[in-house]
Amino acid sequence: MTTSTKHETQIIVDPDVPLVRIIREFDAPVEKVFRAHTDPELFKQWAGPNGLVNEIETFDCRTGGAYRYKSSGQGWEGWFRGSFHEVRPNQTIIQTFNYEDMPDGVALERIDFEDLGDGRTRISSTSLVDSFEGRDAFVASGMEVGVNEGYQKLDAILAS
Amino acid sequence: MTSTGPIPIFNRMVDNTARTDRLSEVFSALADPTRRDIVARLAVGDATVTELAKPYNVTVQAVSKHLKVLEEAGLITKTKDAQRRPVHLEAEVFDLMTKWIERYRRLAEERYRRLDAVLETMADDDKEEDK
Numbered sequence: 386m387t388t389s390t391k392h393e394t395q396i397i398v399d400p401d402v403p404l405v406r407i408i409r410e411f412d413a414p415v416e417k418v419f420r421a422h423t424d425p426e427l428f429k430q431w432a433g434p435n436g437l438v439n440e441i442e443t444f445d446c447r448t449g450g451a452y453r454y455k456s457s458g459q460g461w462e463g464w465f466r467g468s469f470h471e472v473r474p475n476q477t478i479i480q481t482f483n484y485e486d487m488p489d490g491v492a493l494e495r496i497d498f499e500d501l502g503d504g505r506t507r508i509s510s511t512s513l514v515d516s517f518e519g520r521d522a523f524v525a526s527g528m529e530v531g532v533n534e535g536y537q538k539l540d541a542i543l544a545s
Numbered sequence: 546m547t548s549t550g551p552i553p554i555f556n557r558m559v560d561n562t563a564r565t566d567r568l569s570e571v572f573s574a575l576a577d578p579t580r581r582d583i584v585a586r587l588a589v590g591d592a593t594v595t596e597l598a599k600p601y602n603v604t605v606q607a608v609s610k611h612l613k614v615l616e617e618a619g620l621i622t623k624t625k626d627a628q629r630r631p632v633h634l635e636a637e638v639f640d641l642m643t644k645w646i647e648r649y650r651r652l653a654e655e656r657y658r659r660l661d662a663v664l665e666t667m668a669d670d671d672k673e674e675d676k
Contacts (some may be wrong), residue, residue, distance in 0.1 A: 396649055397645055398572070400575055400581065407650075407653045409653070409657045410663075413662065413667075417667050421660055421664060427663055429663075431659035432656070433656070434655070435652075435656075435659075442577045444653070449585070517569055517572055
């Protein structure tokens with residue numbers, strides 16, 4: 386796959402609190418980007434990693450609402466759920482995120498939508514977990530299946 | 546409801562506990578501002594413990610303690626030669642950390658490219674909003 390990077394996704398791993406921040410810009414007005422987050426039919430089309438299909442059980446994206454959906458593919462399935470704590474149209478979504486097989490691992494997420502004018506939008510999304518170990522596992526989970534050389538090299542270096 | 550079988554992404558968190566523990570050591574070693582400062586100075590070149598202690602209002606012992614944390618995380622090594630035993634930064638560990646973060650970034654980028662595509666399909670029904 387080629388990587389023509391029109392809008393580079395930025396990742397910031399905070400050294401002081403167990404938090405990861407993702408920043409990305411879109412060539413679409415803020416109303417549309419927001420709706421792609423709140424409308425389950427749209428959300429399920431892009432959420433989660435490549436190669437998995439989402440089926441939504443509940444998706445009530447408003448303050449006090451909740452969501453639950455199943456992701457499946459490659460012989461695997463897993464359920465995800467959380468609560469929408471605060472939903473301010475075209476501004477902010479504050480929600481929890483949990484993979485049900487790890488019930489204690491609850492991330493607190495905040496997505497801010499910024500209208501950049503000219504029909505463009507910037508998203509700043511943070512995930513806060515309750516330990517550095519949890520956060521680092523979160524980042525390390527970006528290591529996809531079949532990409533192990535990084536781990537092995539790290540093992541070798543840290544073992545020496 | 547539990548899932549079965551190999552989990553493509555999320556059980557990395559479980560399977561690689563030992564590894565992520567060590568990565569965590571690297572991250573948490575760098576969570577301290579003094580240690581980050583020490584690392585920044587070692588990035589310029591090797592230095593002895595005494596040299597490293599100089600700019601701080603602390604004892605050589607206190608700096609040694611910070612160095613021990615960095616050493617246990619694999620970020621620095623003490624050169625064996627001579628009495629000076631200069632401290633050396635293991636830059637490779639940084640490269641790997643950067644690589645891990647880059648992979649995480651790429652996953653987010655893939656997801657947002659699908660969102661780009663979804664946003665394009667929405668172009669036509671934009672007016673639905675003010676009905």
